[in-house]
Amino acid sequence: MKKELRNIGRFRKAGYQAIDRICDYYYSLEDKPVVAQVEPGYLRKLLPDAAPETGEPFQTIADDFQKQIMPGITHWQHPSFFGYFPTASTLAGTIGDLYASSVAGPGFNWLCSPAATELEAITMDWAAKLFGLDEVFMASSLKGGGVIQPTASDSCLTAVVAARSRFSKLHPETHLQNLVIYGTTMTHSLGAKAALILGLSFRALEVSRDDAYGLRGETLQKALREDRAAGKIPFILIATIGTTSSCAIDNITEIEQAVKEYPELWIHIDAAYAGVTLTCPEFREMCHLDAINRFAHSFCTNFHKWGLVNFEASGMWVRDRTLLTDALDVTPEFLRTKHSEEGTVIDYRNWQLALGKRFRALKLWFVLRSYGAEGFRAHIRKGIKQAELFATRIRESKKFEIVAPPSFALVVFRIIGSVNEGSPPPSLAQLNSLNRIFHQRVSARPDIFVIQTDIEGMYCMRFVPGAERTEDKHIEAAVRLFEEEATKALQEWEA
Amino acid sequence: MKKELRNIGRFRKAGYQAIDRICDYYYSLEDKPVVAQVEPGYLRKLLPDAAPETGEPFQTIADDFQKQIMPGITHWQHPSFFGYFPTASTLAGTIGDLYASSVAGPGFNWLCSPAATELEAITMDWAAKLFGLDEVFMASSLKGGGVIQPTASDSCLTAVVAARSRFSKLHPETHLQNLVIYGTTMTHSLGAKAALILGLSFRALEVSRDDAYGLRGETLQKALREDRAAGKIPFILIATIGTTSSCAIDNITEIEQAVKEYPELWIHIDAAYAGVTLTCPEFREMCHLDAINRFAHSFCTNFHKWGLVNFEASGMWVRDRTLLTDALDVTPEFLRTKHSEEGTVIDYRNWQLALGKRFRALKLWFVLRSYGAEGFRAHIRKGIKQAELFATRIRESKKFEIVAPPSFALVVFRIIGSVNEGSPPPSLAQLNSLNRIFHQRVSARPDIFVIQTDIEGMYCMRFVPGAERTEDKHIEAAVRLFEEEATKALQEWEA
Structure with missing residues (x-):
C-alpha cells in the first residue's frame, strides 16, 4: 500500500505537469511551424535502440516528450492548418478521454x-x-x-x-x-x-x-x-x-x-x-x-x-x-x-x-455537453464563413481560379499563368507544372499547410478551414502568403 | 485571444481536478464493487434525451461523471478482478495517452x-x-x-x-x-x-x-x-x-x-x-x-x-x-x-x-520507459506466482478440481460434489448444474469477478490474476470466498 501511495503521488505530479504543458502548448501553438520540420529517421537517431532495463521517472520521459517527440508533431490544431480535413482535439474532448483512459x-x-x-x-x-x-x-x-x-x-x-x-x-x-x-x-x-x-x-x-x-x-x-x-x-x-x-x-x-x-x-x-x-x-x-x-x-x-x-x-x-x-x-x-x-x-x-x-462515448459526451448544440453549430458556421471569405479573396485575385465550387468549407483552387496578350493560353501540362511549383513552394513554408488534389487531370490545391482556433485573420494571412508564393512560382516557372 | 485564455484556464482547472479524481479513484478502488451493480437501462433513466442547447461548465460534467457514469463502471483494475483476461490501465499509460490526446x-x-x-x-x-x-x-x-x-x-x-x-x-x-x-x-x-x-x-x-x-x-x-x-x-x-x-x-x-x-x-x-x-x-x-x-x-x-x-x-x-x-x-x-x-x-x-x-505508441513508450524491462518482467512473474498460489489452494480443497492444468496465469477449475460413500458419482449434467449454481452465487458477489467457460462440455470457472494491484492476500481472500460459496452452492444443489 505504501508503494501504491507513492505511485499515486508521482502520478499526481506528472498529471498536473501534463495538464500545465498542454496549456503551454496551446498558448504557444500559433508560433510553432504547422508541419513538423524533421527529416525521415530523425527520431531513431535520438532514441536508444532498446527499452531501458530499469524504470525511469515520469519527469525524464515527459521532458523527452518535449525535446524529442514534440518537434516531430504536425499541429492539426494550428490555426493555419488547412490540409486534408480538420482533425479535432479539443480541451473538452481531452478531459473526457482522460477519464476514459483511467477506467479502461x-x-x-x-x-x-x-x-x-x-x-x-x-x-x-x-x-x-x-x-x-x-x-x-x-x-x-x-x-x-x-x-x-x-x-x-x-x-x-x-x-x-x-x-x-x-x-x-x-x-x-x-x-x-x-x-x-x-x-x-x-x-x-x-x-x-x-x-x-x-x-x-x-x-x-x-x-x-x-x-x-x-x-x-x-x-x-x-x-x-x-x-x-x-x-x-x-x-x-x-x-x-x-x-x-x-x-x-x-x-x-x-x-x-x-x-x-x-x-x-x-x-x-x-x-x-x-x-x-x-x-x-x-x-x-x-x-x-x-x-x-x-x-x-x-x-x-x-x-x-x-x-x-x-x-x-x-x-x-x-x-x-x-x-x-x-x-x-x-x-x-x-x-x-x-x-x-x-x-x-x-x-x-x-x-x-x-x-x-x-470508451469513446465519454469524450463525445464531454464535447456535446461542453459546447452545447449552439456551440457546435457556431463552430460549423464559422468554418463555412471562413471558406467563403477565402473564396471571395481568391476570386478577387488575378493569379488564381476556383476549380471546384466552394462546398461546405472546402475550396479547390489553382494558380493560373498570367497570359500575355497575343500569346496562346498555357496548356494543361504547363499549368500543372506551374501548380506543382506553387505547391512545392507553399509546402516549404512552416507557417501554413495545404495539400494538393487531382481533379480530372488538373493539379489543384485544397483549402479547408475548420480548426477551432482559426480566425478570419488567419484566412487573410493565407491569401497574402499564396499571393506572395504565386508571384515567385510564376517567376520560377517562366524562367 | 481572451476567449482562448479563458478556455485554457478552465481546462487547467478541469484537468487538475480530473487528475485528482483519478488519484481518489485508485485510493478507493479496493472498496468498490468489482462489477457495476446496475440494471440494464439505468443510465437512460438518469440522462436527458438530448444534448443541451447551451454549453455546460466542465465542473457539472465532471460531477455527473462521478454520479452517473462511475456506478456503471466495471473495475478491471480492481485487485479482485479475475475475469476474462486482465485489461490494463496504468498510471504511466494514462499520462502517455493524455499527451497523445492533446496533439491528436x-x-x-x-x-x-x-x-x-x-x-x-x-x-x-x-x-x-x-x-x-x-x-x-x-x-x-x-x-x-x-x-x-x-x-x-x-x-x-x-x-x-x-x-x-x-x-x-x-x-x-x-x-x-x-x-x-x-x-x-x-x-x-x-x-x-x-x-x-x-x-x-x-x-x-x-x-x-x-x-x-x-x-x-x-x-x-x-x-x-x-x-x-x-x-x-x-x-x-x-x-x-x-x-x-x-x-x-x-x-x-x-x-x-x-x-x-x-x-x-x-x-x-x-x-x-x-x-x-x-x-x-x-x-x-x-x-x-x-x-x-x-x-x-x-x-x-x-x-x-x-x-x-x-x-x-x-x-x-x-x-x-x-x-x-x-x-x-x-x-x-x-x-x-x-x-x-x-x-x-x-x-x-x-x-x-x-x-x-x-498516436498509440506514446502510451507504449511511457509504459516501457516507466517500468523498464525489469518492472515489466516482475509484473508478469507476479501474476504467474499468484496463479500458482491459487492452484495450490484449490488442490488442497476437497470441494474443487483443476480442470485444465494451470497455464501462464490462468487456472480453470470447477466445484465437484461431495460424494457420499456408496452413492454413485454425479453425472456430467449434474456437475454442470452444480457449477452453474456456484457461478451464479459467485457472480452475485460484489467483491470478486470470475467468468465461466466450457471445456468439452464441462461448465467451469476461469481464474486469472494479472491486475497490477492484486496481492497474494487477494488470492487468499478469493479462495476463502469460493469455499464459502461452494458450501452454499452444494446445499442449494442438494436441496
Missing part, C-alpha cells in the same frame, strides 16, 4: 462496463437528434441505432460486410467474385480499400464537372442495368456527402428514385467530413437529409474531423440493427452473460468488426 | 506527425527485442516490422486479409469459396469472426485434453491432406499461444514440421494474452519462440491485456512488410507525399485496415 475496460459486452455501452447508445441518439436523423436511426427506437467506430474506414467496411452478408443470405448461390461495390471516381479510397480487404470488386461510376462531381441517378441506373445484364451484382453503393477532392455531394434524392427497383442494394452514406453540418438546418436540404431518412441503410460522419471530438470517433448509424448483428454475432460460451441472453442490452461487439472497443 | 492527428501517413510513425516503429522494435523476436520482425531490419493495431481481432483480420491477398495473387484462378481459415476448437472467436467478415470458411481442428488442448502437428497435416484432396484451400493457420478457455499452447514446433510441404500456408501466431510472458526467458521455450522466429509470418500480442498499456494497443509484427503493403496499399493523389514516394518512410495506413490511427 475492453467494452466487448454490456457487463464490461454498463456505463460505456449505455452512454454510447445515448450520446449517439443525442447526435442523431442534433443532425435531424430519423428516429429509426436511434437506439431508443429499438430498431436501429448508432455505434462509434474508430474511423470512417471502419464504418464503411462494417457496412460493406453487413451488406454482403445480407445479400449472401438472401442468395446463397451467389459467387463472391460477382459482387461489386459501387462508388464514384470521387469516392474516398476507403471504398476501393474495402473491396481490396474483402476480395471483391469496386466500380467507380463516372461523375462530371457539370454536376459538381456528384453522382446522378441516371448514371447509377445505367450501371445497375449494365452490370446486372453482365451477371455482376452490385450489392452496396457508397454515396458521399462531401468528397475528399472537391466536397462533391452525390444526388441522394435522385439515387432514391434510381434504386426503387433494386431493394437489395444497400445504401451507405459516407458523410465522414460534411455530415456534422447537419447540426445546422440550413445545410439539411443540400445534404439530402430527407432522402437519407427515408431510405439509407447506414450513415456515417466523423466527430473527430470537424466535429470537435478527439480522434478516433466515427459515428455510424443503421436503420436496422439486426443487419449488423446478423452479420457479426459470434458468441462463444465465455462471452455469454445473463443480460445478453435476455436481450435487454446492446453488446457492441456485434455491431463492429473488432471484439473490443475503447 | 489522424496518423495515416508519416507527414501527419512524423513522431507518431517513427515512435511506433521504434517502440515496436523495443518490444520485439524485449520478447526475443528475431531481428527480421523489427522495422530496423527494413524487412519486417511492427504495427500497433487497436485489438487482436484487428491484428488477426489484417493477417487473414494479407494471407488471402497473397494466395489470390499467386493463384488468381482460386475461388474465394474454397479458401479456408484454420484454427482449433479452442481458437478465440476472432478466427470465426474473420471468416464471417470475409465470407470465407473457418475450420476448427480438433484438440484433446491429453495434449492440454494444444494443436498437434499430425492433426494439422491430416486436415491439410483431407482438405486439399477435397479441393479446399487452407491458406492461413491461426495458431494460439494461450487460448482463452484454458490457455492452451498450440505445438508450434510440430506445426513447423507439418507445414514444410505447404509453404503457401500463412502462420499467424495469436498470443494476444500470453505473448507478453516472452519478456521472461523462462517462458520462451514453452511458447515455442525459436520456431516462431524461424517460420511464423505474423505474431500478435496485446500490450493492453497483461502488458501494462492502456486499451487499445495490440502489437502485431510481420516477417515481411511487403506482405501487408502489397495487400493494403491504396494511395490516391491526395495521400501522396514526397517522402512516401521516395520510400524513406513508413505509412502505417498500408499496414492496417483503417486509414487513420491514434
Whole structure:
C-alpha cells in the first residue's frame, strides 16, 4: 500500500505537469511551424535502440516528450492548418478521454462496463437528434441505432460486410467474385480499400464537372442495368456527402428514385467530413437529409474531423440493427452473460468488426455537453464563413481560379499563368507544372499547410478551414502568403 | 485571444481536478464493487434525451461523471478482478495517452506527425527485442516490422486479409469459396469472426485434453491432406499461444514440421494474452519462440491485456512488410507525399485496415520507459506466482478440481460434489448444474469477478490474476470466498 501511495503521488505530479504543458502548448501553438520540420529517421537517431532495463521517472520521459517527440508533431490544431480535413482535439474532448483512459475496460459486452455501452447508445441518439436523423436511426427506437467506430474506414467496411452478408443470405448461390461495390471516381479510397480487404470488386461510376462531381441517378441506373445484364451484382453503393477532392455531394434524392427497383442494394452514406453540418438546418436540404431518412441503410460522419471530438470517433448509424448483428454475432460460451441472453442490452461487439472497443462515448459526451448544440453549430458556421471569405479573396485575385465550387468549407483552387496578350493560353501540362511549383513552394513554408488534389487531370490545391482556433485573420494571412508564393512560382516557372 | 485564455484556464482547472479524481479513484478502488451493480437501462433513466442547447461548465460534467457514469463502471483494475483476461490501465499509460490526446492527428501517413510513425516503429522494435523476436520482425531490419493495431481481432483480420491477398495473387484462378481459415476448437472467436467478415470458411481442428488442448502437428497435416484432396484451400493457420478457455499452447514446433510441404500456408501466431510472458526467458521455450522466429509470418500480442498499456494497443509484427503493403496499399493523389514516394518512410495506413490511427505508441513508450524491462518482467512473474498460489489452494480443497492444468496465469477449475460413500458419482449434467449454481452465487458477489467457460462440455470457472494491484492476500481472500460459496452452492444443489 505504501508503494501504491507513492505511485499515486508521482502520478499526481506528472498529471498536473501534463495538464500545465498542454496549456503551454496551446498558448504557444500559433508560433510553432504547422508541419513538423524533421527529416525521415530523425527520431531513431535520438532514441536508444532498446527499452531501458530499469524504470525511469515520469519527469525524464515527459521532458523527452518535449525535446524529442514534440518537434516531430504536425499541429492539426494550428490555426493555419488547412490540409486534408480538420482533425479535432479539443480541451473538452481531452478531459473526457482522460477519464476514459483511467477506467479502461475492453467494452466487448454490456457487463464490461454498463456505463460505456449505455452512454454510447445515448450520446449517439443525442447526435442523431442534433443532425435531424430519423428516429429509426436511434437506439431508443429499438430498431436501429448508432455505434462509434474508430474511423470512417471502419464504418464503411462494417457496412460493406453487413451488406454482403445480407445479400449472401438472401442468395446463397451467389459467387463472391460477382459482387461489386459501387462508388464514384470521387469516392474516398476507403471504398476501393474495402473491396481490396474483402476480395471483391469496386466500380467507380463516372461523375462530371457539370454536376459538381456528384453522382446522378441516371448514371447509377445505367450501371445497375449494365452490370446486372453482365451477371455482376452490385450489392452496396457508397454515396458521399462531401468528397475528399472537391466536397462533391452525390444526388441522394435522385439515387432514391434510381434504386426503387433494386431493394437489395444497400445504401451507405459516407458523410465522414460534411455530415456534422447537419447540426445546422440550413445545410439539411443540400445534404439530402430527407432522402437519407427515408431510405439509407447506414450513415456515417466523423466527430473527430470537424466535429470537435478527439480522434478516433466515427459515428455510424443503421436503420436496422439486426443487419449488423446478423452479420457479426459470434458468441462463444465465455462471452455469454445473463443480460445478453435476455436481450435487454446492446453488446457492441456485434455491431463492429473488432471484439473490443475503447470508451469513446465519454469524450463525445464531454464535447456535446461542453459546447452545447449552439456551440457546435457556431463552430460549423464559422468554418463555412471562413471558406467563403477565402473564396471571395481568391476570386478577387488575378493569379488564381476556383476549380471546384466552394462546398461546405472546402475550396479547390489553382494558380493560373498570367497570359500575355497575343500569346496562346498555357496548356494543361504547363499549368500543372506551374501548380506543382506553387505547391512545392507553399509546402516549404512552416507557417501554413495545404495539400494538393487531382481533379480530372488538373493539379489543384485544397483549402479547408475548420480548426477551432482559426480566425478570419488567419484566412487573410493565407491569401497574402499564396499571393506572395504565386508571384515567385510564376517567376520560377517562366524562367 | 481572451476567449482562448479563458478556455485554457478552465481546462487547467478541469484537468487538475480530473487528475485528482483519478488519484481518489485508485485510493478507493479496493472498496468498490468489482462489477457495476446496475440494471440494464439505468443510465437512460438518469440522462436527458438530448444534448443541451447551451454549453455546460466542465465542473457539472465532471460531477455527473462521478454520479452517473462511475456506478456503471466495471473495475478491471480492481485487485479482485479475475475475469476474462486482465485489461490494463496504468498510471504511466494514462499520462502517455493524455499527451497523445492533446496533439491528436489522424496518423495515416508519416507527414501527419512524423513522431507518431517513427515512435511506433521504434517502440515496436523495443518490444520485439524485449520478447526475443528475431531481428527480421523489427522495422530496423527494413524487412519486417511492427504495427500497433487497436485489438487482436484487428491484428488477426489484417493477417487473414494479407494471407488471402497473397494466395489470390499467386493463384488468381482460386475461388474465394474454397479458401479456408484454420484454427482449433479452442481458437478465440476472432478466427470465426474473420471468416464471417470475409465470407470465407473457418475450420476448427480438433484438440484433446491429453495434449492440454494444444494443436498437434499430425492433426494439422491430416486436415491439410483431407482438405486439399477435397479441393479446399487452407491458406492461413491461426495458431494460439494461450487460448482463452484454458490457455492452451498450440505445438508450434510440430506445426513447423507439418507445414514444410505447404509453404503457401500463412502462420499467424495469436498470443494476444500470453505473448507478453516472452519478456521472461523462462517462458520462451514453452511458447515455442525459436520456431516462431524461424517460420511464423505474423505474431500478435496485446500490450493492453497483461502488458501494462492502456486499451487499445495490440502489437502485431510481420516477417515481411511487403506482405501487408502489397495487400493494403491504396494511395490516391491526395495521400501522396514526397517522402512516401521516395520510400524513406513508413505509412502505417498500408499496414492496417483503417486509414487513420491514434498516436498509440506514446502510451507504449511511457509504459516501457516507466517500468523498464525489469518492472515489466516482475509484473508478469507476479501474476504467474499468484496463479500458482491459487492452484495450490484449490488442490488442497476437497470441494474443487483443476480442470485444465494451470497455464501462464490462468487456472480453470470447477466445484465437484461431495460424494457420499456408496452413492454413485454425479453425472456430467449434474456437475454442470452444480457449477452453474456456484457461478451464479459467485457472480452475485460484489467483491470478486470470475467468468465461466466450457471445456468439452464441462461448465467451469476461469481464474486469472494479472491486475497490477492484486496481492497474494487477494488470492487468499478469493479462495476463502469460493469455499464459502461452494458450501452454499452444494446445499442449494442438494436441496
